[in-house]
Amino acid sequence: MSNDQRTFAIIGTGRMGGAIGGRLSAMGHGVIYGSRTPDAGATRELVEKVGHGAQAASPATAASKADVIVIAVPWAGAEEAVSSLGDLSGKLVIDVTNALSFAPSSGLMEMASDTSAGEEIQGWLPGSKVVKAFNTVGFHVIASPDAAGGTVSVPLVGDDAEAKILVAEMVQSMGFETIDVGPLKHARALEMMSMLYIVPYLQDRKEDAFEYYLRKGAAPKESKGVRAAG
Amino acid sequence: MRAPNFVTTILCLGLSWTAAADTIAVIGTGGVGSALGPHFAAAGHTVIYGSRTPDDLDVQTLVTLTGNGASATSQSAAAADADIVLLAIPWAPAQTIVKGLGNLDDKIIIDPINALAFGADKSIALAATPSAAEMIQDWAPRAHVVKAFNTLTRAYMVDAASAGGSITIPLAGNSAIAKDRVATLVSSIGLEPLDVGMLSNARAVEAMGQLYVAQGYQGRQRFEFHLRSR
Numbered sequence: 001m002s003n004d005q006r007t008f009a010i011i012g013t014g015r016m017g018g019a020i021g022g023r024l025s026a027m028g029h030g031v032i033y034g035s036r037t038p039d040a041g042a043t044r045e046l047v048e049k050v051g052h053g054a055q056a057a058s059p060a061t062a063a064s065k066a067d068v069i070v071i072a073v074p075w076a077g078a079e080e081a082v083s084s085l086g087d088l089s090g091k092l093v094i095d096v097t098n099a100l101s102f103a104p105s106s107g108l109m110e111m112a113s114d115t116s117a118g119e120e121i122q123g124w125l126p127g128s129k130v131v132k133a134f135n136t137v138g139f140h141v142i143a144s145p146d147a148a149g150g151t152v153s154v155p156l157v158g159d160d161a162e163a164k165i166l167v168a169e170m171v172q173s174m175g176f177e178t179i180d181v182g183p184l185k186h187a188r189a190l191e192m193m194s195m196l197y198i199v200p201y202l203q204d205r206k207e208d209a210f211e212y213y214l215r216k217g218a219a220p221k222e223s224k225g226v227r228a229a230g
Numbered sequence: 231m232r233a234p235n236f237v238t239t240i241l242c243l244g245l246s247w248t249a250a251a252d253t254i255a256v257i258g259t260g261g262v263g264s265a266l267g268p269h270f271a272a273a274g275h276t277v278i279y280g281s282r283t284p285d286d287l288d289v290q291t292l293v294t295l296t297g298n299g300a301s302a303t304s305q306s307a308a309a310a311d312a313d314i315v316l317l318a319i320p321w322a323p324a325q326t327i328v329k330g331l332g333n334l335d336d337k338i339i340i341d342p343i344n345a346l347a348f349g350a351d352k353s354i355a356l357a358a359t360p361s362a363a364e365m366i367q368d369w370a371p372r373a374h375v376v377k378a379f380n381t382l383t384r385a386y387m388v389d390a391a392s393a394g395g396s397i398t399i400p401l402a403g404n405s406a407i408a409k410d411r412v413a414t415l416v417s418s419i420g421l422e423p424l425d426v427g428m429l430s431n432a433r434a435v436e437a438m439g440q441l442y443v444a445q446g447y448q449g450r451q452r453f454e455f456h457l458r459s460r
Contacts, residue, residue, distance in 0.1 A: 106430055153453070155441075179453050181441050185353060192437035196400065196457075199427040210424060213456035215395060 009034050009066035011059050011081055013046050016096055017072035019142040020134070023174050025052040034062030034069075034085075060086050068170075069128075070094045071121055075101070075112055082124045089127030092163050095187075096134040097121075098194045108202055109195045111188070118157060118187030131158035131167040132187045136194050136212045137176075145175035153177040153214040157186045179214050252411070255280050255312035257305050257327065259289050262342055262379070263318030265387035266419070270316075271298035273418035280308030280331075306332045314338045314411070315373075321345035321362060328369045335372035338408045340415075341432075342379035344439040354444045356436060363402065363432035374408035376401055377432040378416060378423075380439040381455050383446070390420035398422045398457040402432040424457050 007030035010021040017033065025031040031054040035043045038056040047056050056062075063069050063085040073081045075097055099113035099120065113120055118132040133156050134142060141148045154176045158164045168178040181190065193212060200208040256267040257280040271277045277300040281289050284302035293300045302308075309315050309331040319327055321343050328334075343366075345358035358365055363377040378401050379387065386393050399416045401423055403409045413423035426435065438455060445452050 106428070108427070108430065180450055181453075182444050182448055182450070183353070185355075186441060186444060189356075189437035189441045192434040193441075196426045196431060196434045199431060203427060208425065210398075210457045214453040215456045216451060216453055 005029050006067040007032065007065060009059075009062035009069045010072055011062065011069060011085070012072035012074075013043055013056075014072065014074070015139040016134070016142070017070070018046055018050070019139040020070055020072060020096065021046075021054060022050045022143060025050045025054045027173065028052070030066075031055070032057055032062040032065055034059035034081075036081075059084050063088060063091075066091075068092045068094060070096060072096050075099050075117060078117065078121070079124060082121055085125065087127070088125045091128050092166060093121065093125055093128045093130045094134075094167055095121050095130055095132045098135050098191045100191065100195060100198075109198055111192065111195075113188075113191075115185075116187035116191050118184050118191070122159075122184060129158070129160040129163035130184060131156055131160070131163050132184070132190060133167055133171055133178075135190055136197065138197075138211065141211065142174070148211060148213075150213070151177050152211065153179050153216065155179050155181045155190055155214055157181055157184055157190060159184045177216065179216060181214075251275070252314050253278065253312045254314045254316060255308035256316045256318055257308065257331070258318035259292055259302075260318065260320075261384045262387065263316070264292050265384050266316060266318065266342075266379070267292065267300070268296045269387075269419040270415065271296045271300055273415065274298070275415075276300070278303060278308040278311055280305035306330055309334065309337070312337065314340065314415075316340045317343060317366065319343065321357060324362070324366065325369060328366055331370075334370040337370075337373050338405075338411060339366060339370060339373045339375045340379070340412055341366050341375055341377050344380050344436065344443055346440060346443060348447070352448055354440060354447055356440055358436070360430070361432040361436050363429055363436070367404075367429060374403065374405035375429060376403035376405075376408050376412045377429070377435050378412050380436065381442050382421070383442075383452075386421075386454070387419070393454055395454070396422050396456065397454045398424050400424050400426040400435050400438070400455070400457060402426050402429055402435050404429045426457075 010017045011034040021031045033056040043056045097117040099117035100109040101112040103110040122130040171178050253276045254270050256263045267277045279302040289302045293302050341363045343362045345362040347355045347357040367375040399421045416423035
């Protein structure tokens, strides 16, 4: 995908959508933001800032014109937004969301889905090819990968091998490493990891903030230590 | 890897009453116990292996290899004499074993367990709700449970440097003092400890373990976790 230009519908005009659309647009891809308020001032400002011919339209219109649809809306509004996109059979859908909500009892985030955002979105868009990406990466790192001070690995999950390869090429072309961490049902584990990402902020330990980096490992040599029955 | 490195020595001096002379019960002499026990001994701690068969040749060989006054005895006798108890056991018998360890009040319990359900279709799912660590805390309510070491394969427990780069070990637990002491143990074997918050966050750490184990189980490329400070 890195060499041919595609049209991406970015559903959502928040910080994640802004960062992803900005990068893709600058790389020469077509970007159409899907927004409930495509003519509102904030949406126009984002389109202006992204530049390179980016546009805004209703979510369904944006999705119908795109080769690839990126779901970048808050989880609370995801079902409504995704359900409004129409039939996306056969299309590639990239899910960057996390099904998390704030739990006042613990002061931490908790899962807001019995499965995962990735699996629920696949359920709302039958026949589409959902690949989860970028959910463990901050928007500021997407905007400038060098900000992390080293190569960041983006874990990918999805059930369609070909779609996952296309997304891997796209993510790599944006300056990241990718790691295939399995089928879409592993999306829940990735989304739970993103709960940890936010902990230092919620616990007012901002000095302890960290980023995930799933570094590709060498195949470990089987060690010669003692192994005995437990 | 057997000798404590310079940094570890300084840490041990700085925390002399805690770090220099802990007695650590390693419950289980399988892959995890036989990898970590010798490191703990090399860091200056007294290791007591808790085994159903403490007199077996395999266990006695491990005791000799471990050194620094290591011994092996029954599981409950090992725990009784220890400040820190490492549960290097599979999940299936964990409840029976933990409840058989006797009084664990005020002891630190290190839980490296991945409670996983392996499906016939090569799928892999979490098998403990809400998490293994929280269930263990319920079985030993006055102990200080710390989740650690579950996101790491045995080869890198034996020789962390063989991974070719640093690996972060996320620690979850409700006692800051217990987490500090476990962090010192983690540092002493060449790994990087990172406090990721309360024990309820073990759910996320166990989800990471699920992904980690799935990589090998599903025949894909391995990765290591690096949770880089920002």
